[in-house]
Amino acid sequence: MTDLFSGRLAILGLGYIGLPTAAALATRGVEVIGVDINEDIVAAVAQGKVPFTEPDLAVAVSGAVAMGRLSAVSETPEADAYIIAVPTPFNEDRTANLSYVKAAAEQVAPKLKRGAIVILESTSPPGTTEQVSRWIGALRPDLRMPHDSDGVAEIHVAHCPERVLPGRIMIEIITNDRVVGGVTPRCAERAASIYRVFAQGEILLTDAASAEMAKLVENAYRDVNIAFANELSMISEALHLDIWEVIRLANRHPRVEILKPGPGVGGHCIPVDPWFIIAAAPESARLLRAARAVNDDKPHHVARQVIAKAARFNSPTIACLGLTFKANVDDIRESPAVEVVELIAKGLPETAVIAVDPYTDRLPPALAGYSNLRMERAIEAVEQADIVVLLVEHDQFKTLGRTRLGGKVVYDTRGAWT
Ligand code: SAJ
Numbered sequence: 001m002t003d004l005f006s007g008r009l010a011i012l013g014l015g016y017i018g019l020p021t022a023a024a025l026a027t028r029g030v031e032v033i034g035v036d037i038n039e040d041i042v043a044a045v046a047q048g049k050v051p052f053t054e055p056d057l058a059v060a061v062s063g064a065v066a067m068g069r070l071s072a073v074s075e076t077p078e079a080d081a082y083i084i085a086v087p088t089p090f091n092e093d094r095t096a097n098l099s100y101v102k103a104a105a106e107q108v109a110p111k112l113k114r115g116a117i118v119i120l121e122s123t124s125p126p127g128t129t130e131q132v133s134r135w136i137g138a139l140r141p142d143l144r145m146p147h148d149s150d151g152v153a154e155i156h157v158a159h160c161p162e163r164v165l166p167g168r169i170m171i172e173i174i175t176n177d178r179v180v181g182g183v184t185p186r187c188a189e190r191a192a193s194i195y196r197v198f199a200q201g202e203i204l205l206t207d208a209a210s211a212e213m214a215k216l217v218e219n220a221y222r223d224v225n226i227a228f229a230n231e232l233s234m235i236s237e238a239l240h241l242d243i244w245e246v247i248r249l250a251n252r253h254p255r256v257e258i259l260k261p262g263p264g265v266g267g268h269c270i271p272v273d274p275w276f277i278i279a280a281a282p283e284s285a286r287l288l289r290a291a292r293a294v295n296d297d298k299p300h301h302v303a304r305q306v307i308a309k310a311a312r313f314n315s316p317t318i319a320c321l322g323l324t325f326k327a328n329v330d331d332i333r334e335s336p337a338v339e340v341v342e343l344i345a346k347g348l349p350e351t352a353v354i355a356v357d358p359y360t361d362r363l364p365p366a367l368a369g370y371s372n373l374r375m376e377r378a379i380e381a382v383e384q385a386d387i388v389v390l391l392v393e394h395d396q397f398k399t400l401g402r403t404r405l406g407g408k409v410v411y412d413t414r415g416a417w418t
Contacts, residue, residue, distance in 0.1 A: 005030065005117075005194040007080030012104045014041050014072065017121055017162040018085035019050065020057055020169045024198040026064035033079065034072040035107075045072035053330045053359075056170040076107040081117040081194055084108070084132070085162070087268070088122045094275040096125045105132045109139035114154045117190050121162045123215055123269065125276040129159040129208035133183050146183035158182040158191035159208045161215030166267070167329050177201035181211025219273040220288055225259045226270075227291035230298045233261035237305070244418040263391050263413040264298040264336025266325030271295065271334055299336045302413055303343030306389055309409050310348055318344060319385035321378060322392025323357040323364065327414075330359035337391035338366055340413075344389075345370040354381040358396045379404070390416050 009025060011018045014036040026032040036042050044051045048065035050058045064070035076082075086100035101122055108118060118136065120129050130147050136155065137145035146153035159181045164172040178195045180203055182188025188205040195203055206214075229247070236243035247258045265271050274292055278285040310316050325335040332338055345353045345367065353373045355363060363375055378400060382388055387409045390397060393416035405417070412418065 003193045004196050005081060007031070008033065008078075009081045009083065009194065010035055010077055010079040010108075011083045011085055012036075012076065012107065013084065013086035013100075013122075014038075014045055014051075015085065015087070016052065016054070016166060016169065017164070018083070019045065019061065020054065020164070020173050021083060021085060021121070021162075022070055023057060023060035023064050024170075024173050025194070026067070026069035027060055028197050029069065030197060032064070032070045033077050034070065035074065035076050036072065037074065039074060042072045042074050045070070054169050055167065060170060076111055078111045078113065079116070080113075081119070082108045083119045083121055083160075083194075085121040088124055089268070090272050090275055095279045096128075096276050098124065098128060098131070101128065101132065102135055105135040106139060109136045112136065112140060112143060112155055114143065115156075117156045117158070117187075117194065119191050119194065120157075120159045123161060123219075123273055123276070124159070124212055125216070125280055126209040126212045128212060129157060129181065130183055133157040146187050149184075152186070153184060156182070156184075156187040156190040157208075158187045159211045160191055160195060161211060163215070163218065166326075166331060174198060174200050177204060179204050179206060179211045179214050181206045181208040181214075183208050213277075216273045216277050219270045220277055220291075222259075223265060223270050223274050223295060224287060224291040226262070226265050227294040229259045229261040230264075231294050232258070234298075234301055242418070244415040260415060261413070262298070262336070263302045263340050265295040266333070266335045266337070267331070268333050299339040300343065302336075302340045302389070302391075302411075303347060306340075306344050306387065306411055307347045309387055309411065310351060312409075313386050315351065316386040317352045317354065317384050318348070318387045318389065319354045319356060319376075319381040320344065320389045320391055321356045321381070321397050322390065322394055323355055324359055324392055324394075327393045328359075328395060332360065332364050335364075338364055340389070340391055341373070342366055342370075345373040348372070352384075354385065356381045357392070358394055382408070387411065390414055 008031045010033045011022045012035045014034045022032045022034045048062035084104040091097045133145045133147040144154040180192045192203045233243040274288045320341045322337045356378045390412040393414040
């Protein structure tokens with residue numbers, strides 16, 4: 001199959017996935033209408049501006065808007081294809097919250113014309129894409145939907161999970177292979193015609209539930225492997241071994257590739273997605289549950305270690321370098337670094353704690369209420385500190401220089417200075 005989509009396409013959700021996808025399609029000639037419930041985001045995108053930081057995205061969005069290929073609105077328009085790229089957070093009980101997906105399906109339903117394509121990109125538990133087909137079908141009994149059509153469905157519904165890495169989205173959105181899972185094989189083919197417009201990687205056609213599970217498995221794989229590294233780092237600390245040296249040596253085996261330990265696992269994907277699998281098969285998912293427990297405990301472990309080191313000083317100052325969930329991004333959602341800083345500030349209310357992050361100049365809300373906590377620039381913070389805790393390996397921190405750290409207790413959770 002080599003057909004390419006041409007027509008009008010609406011993307012619901014102009015976030016980290018929807019907006020780059022919109023830009024990738026629009027800059028290749030597709031008429032794209034971005035839809036978001038947040039009026040500020042709609043206003044920004046309509047003017048060619050990007051409401052968050054991601055390398056190369058701003059130029060793609062401003063170019064697409066200037067070319068007249070990309071617009072932004074708050075009401076779902078009529079279109080030939082729809083991509084749903086809304087958040088799927090988890091509920092209190094860690095089951096998937098599909099309310100945004102359902103709301104998107106309900107907005108799309110009244111606009112659908114025969115032959116339209118509906119793609120769910122949001123990370124979702126197995127069965128969700130078929131559920132989208134059902135939700136639409138309930139509102140549009142006049143249409144033959146793929147989940148219950150024996151013959152040829154009139155609407156094509158598929159799942160194409162996003163797989164791009166924040167910080168490299170504009171590269172990976174083009175170069176990564178894409179998994180396209182249709183409610184029927186025909187649905188997968190129709191959906192693939194959209195991704196062929198911009199994807200240079202291979203397009204792998206499958207069924208919707210396998211595509212949903214594959215996406216969850218990718219992030220769960222990562223979570224388990226990071227948990228292994230984090231557990232090893234705690235074991236090495238107890239044995240007074242240098243974990244970075246141990247990993248460096250072990251990774252010289254041709255079939256060993258241990259990931260990097262850190263202060264925990266953050267972001268809105270890897271700590272969340274394994275729970276969708278655990279909820280689907282609670283009895284069997286023992287390793288996934290254990291990995292989550294190890295990674296969730298890591299910020300507490302780091303904070304306990306720092307508090308123990310502080311006990312050796314008389315009123316020490318602690319500098320914590322990094323607040324974002326990983327290096328060289330400005331995203332602090334689900335950041336283990338923020339959790340560590342909060343645990344230290346709370347655990348040592350009489351101790352001065354200085355937080356540093358070149359990507360944000362304000363303390364996040366979780367840290368705003370601590371009178372012993374302030375923000376400063378890296379050099380000033382390190383200068384005043386007795387204890388320096390490296391929580392995020394931003395490039396700016398890597399080049400701080402050993403001389404500045406001389407005579408201080410250094411706790412490098414990322415191996416940035418080894
Ligand atoms: N981390 C470690 N050690 C490592 C690697 C990562 O501690 O060796 C930590 C990071 O510091 C961060 C967290 O894990 O706190 C996650 O970071 P990440 O860079 O591994 O992944 P994300 O969350 O930015 O993006 C992931 C990616 N998934 C995989 O690599 C399998 C991305 O491709 C997905 O599109 C994204 O989740 C998503 O949206 O699902």
